[in-house]
Amino acid sequence: MAENIKTARILKFDIFRYNPAEPDKPPYMQRFEIEEAPYMSLFLALNQIREEQDSSLQFDFVCRSAVCGSCGMMVNGRPALGCQTLTADLPEVIALHPLPTFALIGDLSVDTGRWFRGMVDRVNGWIERETEFDRASIEAPMDNETADKIYEADRCIECGCCVAGCAVANVRPDFLGATGLNRIARFMMDPRDQRSEQSWFEVVSDAEGVFGCIGMMACDDVCPKDLPLLEVYSYVRRKAVASLFSSGEDHPARREAEKA
Amino acid sequence: MEPFYTTDVLVIGGGLAGERAAIEAAASGHKATILSLVPPRRSHSCAAQGGMQASLGNCVKASGDNANWHFLDTVRGSDWGADQEVARMFAEEARVAVREMAYWGVPWTRATPGKNSYFIKGERVEIDEPEDKAGMIMHRDFGGTAKWRACYASAGTGHSVLYAVDAEVSRLGIEVRDRMEALSLIYDGDRCWGAVARCLRTGELTVFAAKATIIATGGYGRIYGKYTTNATINEGTGAMLALNTGKVPLGNMEAIQFHPTGLWPSGILITEGCRGDGGYLVDKDNHRFVAELEPEKQELASRDVVSRHMMQRIKDGKGADSKFGPHIWLDLRHLGEQHLKTKLREIWEICRDFAGIDPVKEMIPVRPFQHYSMGGVRVDKDGHAYNMRGLFAAGEAACWDMHGFNRLGGNSLAETVVAGRIVGQRVAQFVDGETLDVSTALTEAFKKEQEARIADWMSRKAEGPSVYDIRDAMGEIMIDKVGIFRTASELEEAVVGIKDLLEQVKTAGLHNSKPGVNPELTFALRLEAMLKLALITAKGALERQESRGAHSRVDFPQRDDKNWLKRTLARWPVGASEPVLSYEPVGMLDLPPGERGYGHATRIPLEQSVEDYNASVAEAQKAAGKQDTVEPMGSQIQWGAWEQADTKAASS
Numbered sequence: 001m002a003e004n005i006k007t008a009r010i011l012k013f014d015i016f017r018y019n020p021a022e023p024d025k026p027p028y029m030q031r032f033e034i035e036e037a038p039y040m041s042l043f044l045a046l047n048q049i050r051e052e053q054d055s056s057l058q059f060d061f062v063c064r065s066a067v068c069g070s071c072g073m074m075v076n077g078r079p080a081l082g083c084q085t086l087t088a089d090l091p092e093v094i095a096l097h098p099l100p101t102f103a104l105i106g107d108l109s110v111d112t113g114r115w116f117r118g119m120v121d122r123v124n125g126w127i128e129r130e131t132e133f134d135r136a137s138i139e140a141p142m143d144n145e146t147a148d149k150i151y152e153a154d155r156c157i158e159c160g161c162c163v164a165g166c167a168v169a170n171v172r173p174d175f176l177g178a179t180g181l182n183r184i185a186r187f188m189m190d191p192r193d194q195r196s197e198q199s200w201f202e203v204v205s206d207a208e209g210v211f212g213c214i215g216m217m218a219c220d221d222v223c224p225k226d227l228p229l230l231e232v233y234s235y236v237r238r239k240a241v242a243s244l245f246s247s248g249e250d251h252p253a254r255r256e257a258e259k260a
Numbered sequence: 261m262e263p264f265y266t267t268d269v270l271v272i273g274g275g276l277a278g279e280r281a282a283i284e285a286a287a288s289g290h291k292a293t294i295l296s297l298v299p300p301r302r303s304h305s306c307a308a309q310g311g312m313q314a315s316l317g318n319c320v321k322a323s324g325d326n327a328n329w330h331f332l333d334t335v336r337g338s339d340w341g342a343d344q345e346v347a348r349m350f351a352e353e354a355r356v357a358v359r360e361m362a363y364w365g366v367p368w369t370r371a372t373p374g375k376n377s378y379f380i381k382g383e384r385v386e387i388d389e390p391e392d393k394a395g396m397i398m399h400r401d402f403g404g405t406a407k408w409r410a411c412y413a414s415a416g417t418g419h420s421v422l423y424a425v426d427a428e429v430s431r432l433g434i435e436v437r438d439r440m441e442a443l444s445l446i447y448d449g450d451r452c453w454g455a456v457a458r459c460l461r462t463g464e465l466t467v468f469a470a471k472a473t474i475i476a477t478g479g480y481g482r483i484y485g486k487y488t489t490n491a492t493i494n495e496g497t498g499a500m501l502a503l504n505t506g507k508v509p510l511g512n513m514e515a516i517q518f519h520p521t522g523l524w525p526s527g528i529l530i531t532e533g534c535r536g537d538g539g540y541l542v543d544k545d546n547h548r549f550v551a552e553l554e555p556e557k558q559e560l561a562s563r564d565v566v567s568r569h570m571m572q573r574i575k576d577g578k579g580a581d582s583k584f585g586p587h588i589w590l591d592l593r594h595l596g597e598q599h600l601k602t603k604l605r606e607i608w609e610i611c612r613d614f615a616g617i618d619p620v621k622e623m624i625p626v627r628p629f630q631h632y633s634m635g636g637v638r639v640d641k642d643g644h645a646y647n648m649r650g651l652f653a654a655g656e657a658a659c660w661d662m663h664g665f666n667r668l669g670g671n672s673l674a675e676t677v678v679a680g681r682i683v684g685q686r687v688a689q690f691v692d693g694e695t696l697d698v699s700t701a702l703t704e705a706f707k708k709e710q711e712a713r714i715a716d717w718m719s720r721k722a723e724g725p726s727v728y729d730i731r732d733a734m735g736e737i738m739i740d741k742v743g744i745f746r747t748a749s750e751l752e753e754a755v756v757g758i759k760d761l762l763e764q765v766k767t768a769g770l771h772n773s774k775p776g777v778n779p780e781l782t783f784a785l786r787l788e789a790m791l792k793l794a795l796i797t798a799k800g801a802l803e804r805q806e807s808r809g810a811h812s813r814v815d816f817p818q819r820d821d822k823n824w825l826k827r828t829l830a831r832w833p834v835g836a837s838e839p840v841l842s843y844e845p846v847g848m849l850d851l852p853p854g855e856r857g858y859g860h861a862t863r864i865p866l867e868q869s870v871e872d873y874n875a876s877v878a879e880a881q882k883a884a885g886k887q888d889t890v891e892p893m894g895s896q897i898q899w900g901a902w903e904q905a906d907t908k909a910a911s912s
C-alpha cells in the first residue's frame with residue numbers, strides 16, 4: 001500500500017532541559033530523534049523519548065484528551081496543549097520549551113497548579129452567597145440559555161496557554177490574564193452569585209485586572225478550547241465601566257471613557 | 261518543605277470524592293489537608309463526560325422517577341453484587357448531592373418547556389415538556405436505567421462539578437498540597453495515623469500525621485497499560501497504600517468495567533451520552549447489531565452487556581477494519597450538527613483533535629476499553645476500612661460497594677459527591693473523639709522505610725527490562741487474559757505471567773540517577789504494587805467460577821447465586837509472595853436476586869431464603885463489630901419499597 005511505501009519522517013525534537021535539583025548545570029537545549037508514527041501526538045512522542053532515550057525528562061500529562069489542562073507547553077514558540085498537538089501538523093524540527101510566566105518545576109513541567117489556586121483565591125472564584133444549602137429544598141430554576149452561557153465560560157481548563165502567550169503577563173507577574181478575567185465573567189453572569197457591581201469593580205479595576213490588558217489578544221488565538229476571550233474581555237470591561245459610572249468614583253478609566 | 265506536618269483529617273487524593281469529604285470535615289470545624297498527585301482540577305474526575313445520576317424526574321421521560329427506581333436500576337446493574345443498603349443510601353442522597361452542586365455553581369443543562377426533539381430507539385420523537393418543570397435540572401438517557409436520570413452539563417459534566425467543588429475548597433481555605441504522593445500509611449497495629457508522602461516537585465519526604473486518613477485516589481485502570489480510558493495517574497496508588505499494610509483487604513478487584521466506546525485506537529472516552537442521545541452502534545456491514553440483540557434497551561443495555569456484544573461481533577469477523585485492528589462504528593450523524601456542537605460538544609472536539617474526524621459527517625471508530633474499577637479498598641457503610649481504625653476510603657478507590665459487578669453510567673460521578681458527603685461526615689464524627697496520639701519514633705520508622713526503598717532503587721542500574729517494559733508486559737497480559745471474556749486457562753497463564761513480572765521487578769533498575777523528583781523513580785516506586793493489584797485481579801477472576809456483571813467466564817456462563825452471591829476480599833500479608841483471598845456475603849438483600857432485563861444470562865438460584873441469607877449477614881456483621889443494618893444517617897433501607905416502583909413499571 002502507498003502509505004507503507006512512503007518513508008516515515010525522522011522528527012527532531014529540541015527540548016529545553018533544566019533540573020532545579022542540579023543548580024550548577026545551566027539550562028540547555030537537547031536534541032532527540034524519533035520516527036514519526038500515524039496519529040502521533042506530543043503525548044506519545046514525549047513518552048517515547050522518555051522511555052527509550054532519556055528517562056529523566058520531565059513533563060506533565062494526565063488525561064491525554066485535552067480536558068485536564070496539564071500539558072501546556074511552547075511548541076515552536078507558541079503555547080499549546082501537548083496532547084492535542086499532532087506531529088503531522090508540525091515541521092520536522094520541533095522546539096519545545098516550558099510555558100513562560102509560571103514557576104519552572106523542571107524541563108517542560110511548570111507550576112500552573114499554584115498559580116491557578118492563587119488566581120481563584122484572588123478573585124474569590126466561587127459562588128458568593130449569604131445563605132447555606134438547604135438539603136430539603138429543590139433547585140432554584142434557571143433558564144437554559146443562562147446555563148449554556150455560564151457553561152461556555154466554565155469550560156476553561158486552566159492550562160495557562162493564554163497567560164503564557166500574553167504580552168502583559170510576561171512583564172507583569174500579577175496580571176490576572178484572560179483566564180482570570182474569564183473566571184470573573186463566569187461568576188458575573190451567574191445569577192446565583194450575589195456580589196454587587198461595586199465589589200466586582202474592586203476585583204477587576206486595577207492594572208492587574210481588566211484595564212491592564214493592552215488588547216493584543218494573543219490569548220484568543222492560542223486558547224485550545226476556543227473560548228471567546230475577546231467577548232469575555234469586552235463584557236468584563238463594559239461591566240467594570242458601568243459600575244464605575246454608577247458609583248461616581250474618580251478613576252483613570254472613567255476619565256478615559258468620558259473623553260471618548 | 262517541613263519534614264513533619266500535623267492535621268486532623270488527611271485526604272489522599274484531590275479528585276471529587278476526596279475534595280467533597282475534605283469540605284465536610286472542614287465545615288465541621290476540623291483541619292483538613294488534601295494531598296494530590298496533580299493540581300485538583302487536573303484529577304481524573306474532570307474527564308467524566310456525560311452525566312451524573314439523580315432521580316429528580318424533571319422531564320417527561322423521567323416522570324415518576326424516584327430513589328426507588330434509582331435503587332432498583334443500581335442493584336440490577338450490579339448483577340446483585342452490590343451492598344443494597346449502600347445502594348439505597350446512595351440513591352436517596354444523590355438527589356440532594358446534585359442539587360447541592362447546583363447551589364455551588366454547576367451550570368446543569370435545564371429543562372425547556374414546549375416541544376423538544378429527541379432520538380429514542382432510532383426514531384426522532386417530539387415531546388412537549390411541561391411548564392411546571394421549566395428551568396429545573398434536565399436529564400438525558402443512559403444505559404441500564406428505567407427512566408431518564410443523568411443530569412448533565414454538555415459532555416463536560418465532570419469538569420463542571422469538579423470546578424464547583426474545588427471552588428468550595430478554596431472558599432473554605434482548605435490546604436491542598438498538590439504534586440504530593442503518599443508512599444506509605446503510618447499505622448500502629450490496627451490504628452492509622454497518616455502517611456509518608458513524597459513531593460513530586462523536589463523528591464523530598466514529609467510525614468503527614470493525622471487523626472483520620474481518607475484514601476480517595478480513584479481507580480487502578482492503568483494496570484491494563486494503554487488499554488484503558490483512564491488518565492495516566494490512575495495507577496492504584498491508594499489501593500496499594502491499603503494493601504501494603506497487610507491487614508486491610510481490597511474488595512472485588514476482579515470486577516473491572518469495560519466501557520463500550522473508547523475512541524479507537526487511543527482509548528479516549530466517548531461518553532455513553534452519545535448513545536443516550538440516540539447514537540447507533542453498527543458493524544462493518546452498517547448493521548445495528550446491538551439493537552437487534554437487545555430489543556428492549558437497544559444500545560442502552562448496561563455497559564458489560566454492550567461491551568460483550570461488541571467484542572463478540574469483532575470475534576465473529578464483523579468488525580470494521582483499520583490499520584490498528586478491527587473496531588465497531590459509533591454513528592451520531594443523524595443527531596445533527598447543532599446537537600453535536602452543543603450537547604455533545606466535547607465529543608465533537610475529541611473526534612476532531614484525536615482522530616481527525618467530523619462526527620457530523622463521519623462515523624467514529626470505537627472499541628471497549630478498561631474504564632472503571634468497581635473494586636477497591638474495602639470499607640463498611642461509614643467508609644471506614646476493614647481492620648484499620650482511622651483509615652477511610654471514598655469514591656472509585658473504595659469498595660463501598662454500591663456497584664457490585666457492574667457500575668451504571670453516571671453513577672460514579674454521583675458516588676464521588678455522595679460518598680464524599682457521607683464518609684466526610686463520618687470522619688468528622690470519628691475525629692471529634694480522637695487525639696493525635698502518635699510517637700515520632702513510629703513516624704520516623706515509616707519514613708526511614710521509604711528512604712531505604714528510594715535509595716535501593718537509585719542504587720540499581722538498569723540491565724534487564726526497564727520499568728516501562730515491565731509495565732507494558734503487564735498491560736498486554738491483562739487485556740489479553742483478564743479482559744472482557746475470561747477462561748480458567750487464560751487466567752492461569754495471567755497469574756503465572758504476572759508472578760514472573762513480580763520477580764523481574766526485584767532486579768529491575770533505573771536508567772538515570774538524577775537527583776530531584778526523577779520521573780523514572782516516581783514510576784518505579786509504584787510498579788511492584790501495580791503488579792500486586794494485577795495479580796489480585798487475575799486470581800480473583802480465576803477463583804470466581806461464575807459470570808456476574810462485567811466478570812464474564814466463558815467456562816462458567818451462569819450467574820451462580822447459590823455459591824457466589826458474595827464479595828471477594830484480598831489481603832497481601834507483609835512479606836508474602838501471594839495474596840490471601842476470602843469471601844463475605846454481599847450484604848442485606850432487599851430486592852431478591854432476579855433477572856436484570858437485558859443480557860440474556862441464565863443463573864443458578866439462591867438456595868437459601870432471602871430471610872436466611874439476611875440473618876447470616878446480620879450475624880457476620882455483628883461478629884465483626886460492625887453496625888448490622890440500620891443507618892442512623894443518610895437513609896435507611898426501605899424494605900419492600902422497590903415493590904411499589906416495580907408495580908408502576910408493570911402498569912406503565
